[in-house]
Amino acid sequence: MASKHLIEYENASPEVRAVYDDIKATRQVEQVNNFWKALAQHPATLARTWSSLKEVMAPGALDPLTKELIYLAVSITNNCDYCMASHGAAARKAGMDEAMFGELMAVIGMANETNRLANGYRVPVDAALRDDDPGSAH
Amino acid sequence: MASKHLIEYENASPEVRAVYDDIKATRQVEQVNNFWKALAQHPATLARTWSSLKEVMAPGALDPLTKELIYLAVSITNNCDYCMASHGAAARKAGMDEAMFGELMAVIGMANETNRLANGYRVPVDAALRDDDPGSAH
Amino acid sequence: MASKHLIEYENASPEVRAVYDDIKATRQVEQVNNFWKALAQHPATLARTWSSLKEVMAPGALDPLTKELIYLAVSITNNCDYCMASHGAAARKAGMDEAMFGELMAVIGMANETNRLANGYRVPVDAALRDDDPGSAH
Amino acid sequence: MASKHLIEYENASPEVRAVYDDIKATRQVEQVNNFWKALAQHPATLARTWSSLKEVMAPGALDPLTKELIYLAVSITNNCDYCMASHGAAARKAGMDEAMFGELMAVIGMANETNRLANGYRVPVDAALRDDDPGSAH
Amino acid sequence: MASKHLIEYENASPEVRAVYDDIKATRQVEQVNNFWKALAQHPATLARTWSSLKEVMAPGALDPLTKELIYLAVSITNNCDYCMASHGAAARKAGMDEAMFGELMAVIGMANETNRLANGYRVPVDAALRDDDPGSAH
Amino acid sequence: MASKHLIEYENASPEVRAVYDDIKATRQVEQVNNFWKALAQHPATLARTWSSLKEVMAPGALDPLTKELIYLAVSITNNCDYCMASHGAAARKAGMDEAMFGELMAVIGMANETNRLANGYRVPVDAALRDDDPGSAH
Numbered sequence: 001m002a003s004k005h006l007i008e009y010e011n012a013s014p015e016v017r018a019v020y021d022d023i024k025a026t027r028q029v030e031q032v033n034n035f036w037k038a039l040a041q042h043p044a045t046l047a048r049t050w051s052s053l054k055e056v057m058a059p060g061a062l063d064p065l066t067k068e069l070i071y072l073a074v075s076i077t078n079n080c081d082y083c084m085a086s087h088g089a090a091a092r093k094a095g096m097d098e099a100m101f102g103e104l105m106a107v108i109g110m111a112n113e114t115n116r117l118a119n120g121y122r123v124p125v126d127a128a129l130r131d132d133d134p135g136s137a138h
Numbered sequence: 139m140a141s142k143h144l145i146e147y148e149n150a151s152p153e154v155r156a157v158y159d160d161i162k163a164t165r166q167v168e169q170v171n172n173f174w175k176a177l178a179q180h181p182a183t184l185a186r187t188w189s190s191l192k193e194v195m196a197p198g199a200l201d202p203l204t205k206e207l208i209y210l211a212v213s214i215t216n217n218c219d220y221c222m223a224s225h226g227a228a229a230r231k232a233g234m235d236e237a238m239f240g241e242l243m244a245v246i247g248m249a250n251e252t253n254r255l256a257n258g259y260r261v262p263v264d265a266a267l268r269d270d271d272p273g274s275a276h
Numbered sequence: 277m278a279s280k281h282l283i284e285y286e287n288a289s290p291e292v293r294a295v296y297d298d299i300k301a302t303r304q305v306e307q308v309n310n311f312w313k314a315l316a317q318h319p320a321t322l323a324r325t326w327s328s329l330k331e332v333m334a335p336g337a338l339d340p341l342t343k344e345l346i347y348l349a350v351s352i353t354n355n356c357d358y359c360m361a362s363h364g365a366a367a368r369k370a371g372m373d374e375a376m377f378g379e380l381m382a383v384i385g386m387a388n389e390t391n392r393l394a395n396g397y398r399v400p401v402d403a404a405l406r407d408d409d410p411g412s413a414h
Numbered sequence: 415m416a417s418k419h420l421i422e423y424e425n426a427s428p429e430v431r432a433v434y435d436d437i438k439a440t441r442q443v444e445q446v447n448n449f450w451k452a453l454a455q456h457p458a459t460l461a462r463t464w465s466s467l468k469e470v471m472a473p474g475a476l477d478p479l480t481k482e483l484i485y486l487a488v489s490i491t492n493n494c495d496y497c498m499a500s501h502g503a504a505a506r507k508a509g510m511d512e513a514m515f516g517e518l519m520a521v522i523g524m525a526n527e528t529n530r531l532a533n534g535y536r537v538p539v540d541a542a543l544r545d546d547d548p549g550s551a552h
Numbered sequence: 553m554a555s556k557h558l559i560e561y562e563n564a565s566p567e568v569r570a571v572y573d574d575i576k577a578t579r580q581v582e583q584v585n586n587f588w589k590a591l592a593q594h595p596a597t598l599a600r601t602w603s604s605l606k607e608v609m610a611p612g613a614l615d616p617l618t619k620e621l622i623y624l625a626v627s628i629t630n631n632c633d634y635c636m637a638s639h640g641a642a643a644r645k646a647g648m649d650e651a652m653f654g655e656l657m658a659v660i661g662m663a664n665e666t667n668r669l670a671n672g673y674r675v676p677v678d679a680a681l682r683d684d685d686p687g688s689a690h
Numbered sequence: 691m692a693s694k695h696l697i698e699y700e701n702a703s704p705e706v707r708a709v710y711d712d713i714k715a716t717r718q719v720e721q722v723n724n725f726w727k728a729l730a731q732h733p734a735t736l737a738r739t740w741s742s743l744k745e746v747m748a749p750g751a752l753d754p755l756t757k758e759l760i761y762l763a764v765s766i767t768n769n770c771d772y773c774m775a776s777h778g779a780a781a782r783k784a785g786m787d788e789a790m791f792g793e794l795m796a797v798i799g800m801a802n803e804t805n806r807l808a809n810g811y812r813v814p815v816d817a818a819l820r821d822d823d824p825g826s827a828h
Contacts, residue, residue, distance in 0.1 A: 066204055110195075343521050670772040
């Protein structure tokens with residue numbers, strides 16, 4: 001499935017190859033995914049997106065599995081086909097088993113349902129919730 | 139902030155009170171949130187939503203904090219004000235600290251960005267990803 | 277709550293007044309809603325949106341109440357505050373009672389939940405469904 | 415198109431078979447759709463989703479056709495391929511003809527357009543609309 | 553790829569043919585796109601959508617390329633496959649080159665990211681921004 | 691409207707102050723917006739988001755006004771209140787006048803409408819469009 005729109009390593013500029021090399025080293029994989037080969041059409045976006053993702057997905061206060069579950073939850077809510085495939089694989093590699101995937105799906109489903117119930121019933125935020133909301137500046 | 143649209147315990151039917159009592163016992167709180175008082179306008183929705191949520195959010199293969207982080211990730215992606223307030227509070231009660239919240243936000247942001255990059259560049263799913271996709275039946 | 281951004285009848289051009297007059301006559305109301313007063317900042321958008329809406333919402337194969345319920349379902353899914361208020365009022369005026377609103381909300385909630393379940397489980401479309409899909413050209 | 419991810423009746427546990435039997439009896443069909451076969455990977459989600467959907471879609475203050483039109487409106491707004499196929503078929507089975515489908519689409523299109531017009535023009539909710547908003551507690 | 557759901561010129565009513573003829577004359581093309589052949593199933597929607605689009609996309613205060621870039625940005629954010637294909641082609645025809653497309657994608661990605669950062673951190677609108685907001689009536 | 695959740699310059703760490711200083715110098719403003727003061731709660735997100743935004747919004751193949759119009763189109767489609775306010779102001783500062791804003795809104799509205807028409811009618815992509823799609827690798 002070669003494509004003029006996916007930049008393969010052998011056709012890539014040194015700048016793009018450097019990013020590919022870093023992805024391969026960081027993830028310990030032999031090939032970069034199509035996502036990166038597509039972004040390579042715009043090298044600045046490739047470099048910026050990879051360096052951002054590398055920083056954001058590194059282990060920190062949240063472990064890598066939790067971060068992948070969150071990534072997958074957003075991707076499923078937004079219905080991004082490619083992202084469901086790639087982050088589904090990444091989540092399994094980080095330890096997600098079928099029971100976890102089942103519960104993840106159940107939570108995503110309920111959240112999408114209750115988000116609309118809260119909006120449609122125009123529920124006013126409880127005074128107690130308003131006070132200690134994260135990031136709230138009201 | 140009394141409202142004819144929020145059903146308070148003293149004005150609730152026995153059916154609604156039974157749900158309120160179960161919420162209070164399960165969560166060990168003295169008051170149910172406005173969300174439930176709004177749903178009580180349609181008692182079947184109140185009962186069904188509570189019993190679904192109680193089942194889905196119970197500890198299982200995923201722990202309560204992870205489930206709340208996923209719930210919050212969906213609610214922020216969907217821009218549901220009430221849900222950000224209530225599940226932000228629930229996540230903190232389950233152990234989310236500021237560092238975790240900061241990383242959660244960073245992952246949500248990146249996922250929403252790369253979802254559009256993958257869509258807009260119309261990236262074809264890698265053969266390797268297609269094969270072991272969770273839930274895939276292709 | 278006068279505002280320079282809402283064009284009141286007395287400050288409106290003849291072109292805008294003609295649209296306001298048609299809205300008032302068609303809906304048998306004494307005032308146009310703020311939505312129209314805001315669109316009047318761009319008279320071409322005001323005229324086009326009103327004539328489209330008038331055509332689309334007229335009784336036809338679907339009755340006015342059904343059309344308003346559909347409008348409300350989209351507006352709640354998209355979380356449009358203004359639209360929930362205006363089409364909630366329009367639906368009630370067309371006959372929506374509290375029991376109908378409760379069932380509408382329940383359907384909207386379930387649809388938003390199962391949309392994500394179907395996406396996240398990447399359910400393949402059944403052969404039988406594919407064949408007689410409305411509008412399908414595959 | 416057999417798939418390890420779709421649980422067929424002959425491979426299903428008694429718990430899953432009981433749900434399949436209830437779906438077939440309730441809908442008077444010989445086969446359950448792929449949606450249910452996919453959810454069967456997580457039997458608790460299968461059972462909960464079916465019992466919720468059965469309750470929500472039963473005739474009540476709104477008739478089955480109206481409920482299917484609303485379901486379809488949400489699914490089209492969210493761009494859920496599977497759900498458009500399955501609920502398109504369900505709506506036609508409940509009586510939707512081509513003229514109704516055409517008007518449904520027209521309303522969905524207008525609602526998605528005016529939702530953004532109302533948001534982008536930041537239209538303030540009319541005082542009169544605010545007072546009698548359904549579910550409003552302000 | 554003939555389809556009973558796509559109305560070809562030779563099978564079209566005079567009313568539909570008139571719209572097709574105007575599309576072909578306006579855009580100086582020999583064939584109308586599938587989008588219009590699908591809408592032709594509901595001639596009122598075909599006529600209204602074409603006349604609206606023709607008015608909205610005409611050169612005005614914004615040039616045609618800018619309008620196509622905006623159209624593409626919305627379509628990518630909403631993940632509409634058909635629209636990405638058709639407006640991607642239209643944008644290139646209007647002058648979008650690969651460098652422009654790369655920057656367009658980068659802006660769309662950042663906007664989708666920061667939209668969630670602003671929502672999730674619940675950032676209060678600055679007093680200075682509130683005052684001169686376009687369309688604001690607060 | 692001081693808030694413990696908005697980090698003011700005088701309370702900021704040297705790392706955060708360096709970002710604030712760069713924002714002020716780049717944009718030639720005396721104060722950073724609340725958005726940055728909120729992100730400062732997580733300094734890594736503040737630094738990464740600013741450096742990404744600075745790179746992406748710099749003049750290039752697309753001029754600053756076009757980039758701001760695209761940003762605003764995404765923000766209105768996603769219904770992000772803060773972003774509509776801040777990028778509305780940025781667009782005006784970059785040269786957007788009322789006529790341009792009116793046309794921008796009209797395009798956004800039409801795109802959101804036709805996105806759903808294309809999805810709901812499940813329009814197959816024209817062979818001619820498929821061939822030269824930007825970023826397509828099919």
